[in-house]
Amino acid sequence: MITRRIGRFFDERLGSDSWVRTAFAKIYPDHWSFYLGEFALYCFVLLVATGVWLTFVFDATEAGAFDSVVALGRTAPAGYFIRQVHHWSAVVFVAAIVVHMGRIFFTAAYRKPREINWVIGILMLMLASITGFTGYSLPDDALSGTGLRISDSVLLSIPFIGGWAAGVLNGGSYPGPLLIPHLYTFHVYYLPVAIAGLLSVHLALLVYQKHTQFVRDPAHVVGRRFWPDYALRTLAAFFATVAVVFVLGAFIEINAIEQYGRYHDYVITNPATPDWYAGWLDGALRLGPAIEWKIFGHPIPPVFWPGIVLPGLTFTLVVAWPWIDKLVTRRDVATDVLVPASAAPWRVGVGAALITAGIVLTLAASDDQQARTLHVKVTALVWLYRILFAFGSVGAGLIAALFARELRARYDERGQEAERVVALVRTAQGGFEEETPAAEPAAPL
């Protein structure tokens, strides 16, 4: 009743019923993997909701940051829980983005006309990681302070402009008095606003260009209506995300800064391992060779290669991926139909190699703890991970590509079988006859 009246209020002023009706009748293709991006979206909603609350209790000064966060755990249970949910949402947020990106990659959904949304997605992944890093560094505890010191050294290592970049972030030498205020401004303003802006464009493009689908009907969107089918499903996805993050926040303590203690530049926690999405960079710093070159007497510090060059190349490769795909497949036509991952073994191979390299680097970020548990030398693990990074990733890519080729062959056989059955036609005499199926356009790879 009340919704109807509100609806009439807006319709009389904006003519909204018409486009609401259209929006409700819009068809969305359905597949379980299409919800991965939604999990990320809903994590962002949770992050904003809990983050706004936290701005009222957090003291963004160097003197007060640590105590204000510790105080959350001591006063009301709600404050502690909200902070836990905020941190867990960030962890799940980045994870959901990465898995969503994997789905887009392996089904080749980034191809023309959706390259723009691929690039926006990659930018959001980078921003989400940096937002997470600035966020877990805010409490000024011993663990995150160490991470900040490392990031300062990495910034410092950039040729020519390193000192300027590190100085701007810290407001002077490390640890500068402006470090916490700078991080805070980035964390609650620049970065989330950038993510929200990109997210809006990401979703608007998705609606405007219409979603991709597995059904091989290039002329139509095949799926279900927004209302009520998709609305109920996405409602379930939202509350499922909330439930999962709440369970994590309620029962698994994350970032127990009270145990780490306040940061001083001469104390450190051991072990010292960052949040999972920064692990690959920390692992790279551990595996990086102990080489320091000099250019005209200026040093190129060892952290420059794993800390700046490696992520720079990785993100360049990933951003350029739709165009690399275009070069490899020599295809430049717009398509809305997804391919099963196995349809292009080379893509599966590249994806598997990248994932393996990422996992190896992430594992390397806790090599000291593994060495202690397994009673082996850290140096042995470092060499193992270096070899796995260089050759294991290539090997995994090759195996995955061969596996995909085998899968594709089986699919093709089954597909031909199915087509043969479908192509039976009834003759005028009442018998059945096989009809040669009209040449269908080859499945786009």
Added chain:
Amino acid sequence: MKNAALVVAILAAFGCVVVAALHGNPALLGGLAALSAAGIAVAAGAAAVALRAPDDLTEPRHMRGPSAPPPLPDDIMSRRGVFGRLWWLAFASFGLLAVVPLVALGRRPRRTGTAWSKGARLVTPQGTPLKADDLVVGAVETVFPEGKLASPESAVLLVRVETDKLRLPAERSDWTRDGNVAYSKVCTHAGCPVALYRKASHELYCPCHQSVFDVLGGAAPVSGPATRALPQLALDVDGDGYLIARGDFTDPVGPDEWWRTI
């Protein structure tokens, strides 16, 4: 199923509020909040599954591009367009102005050394000065220059080792006192505190990236990603028997950068 889940969601939400009001256990509070969300999720999922809508509704797709815009009016059609090359050069030059505010943000002041100076006593983070015999052989202590506690980049690790085992370069033979040897605690790799000492092998170990430094041999890197030795602080003993520095470090402390020429 659906209604039961919704009832659970309602009860759990009220329970959560009660727990919060009573300052109860955070795990209970969070668990009830999660249960409430899970109830709605289950109900929505069940309602979605129960829908009898046909599976394969379709909607035509329209190719979104390239579009066919109407031709430009004659009066704005010109051979060269409105903006010639000089225009673009002017735009780009104006954009280049961005360098001015960026540079105006300032750069980090050059590191001019640490807080160590000739005659500065070595004190613990609590401010206690140390004599040459205060550490037993095998012990290690973080020290600062007296009066400048926790000054950045000045943290030093004082290690006591067997004097006869030291293998320091010849010019540093006078930098230790009774087996007390002092090195910068700031890792030359990425700046972490080199906080761990392995007594048996006389090695300093950085927990961040596992660089290992040889205490007996001038803290040269043994393994890990560090390329440079930890700078050594030359020690002496003052009239009252307290350990003092003979001056600031002679090597730069901390990780390297482009503008630091060694």
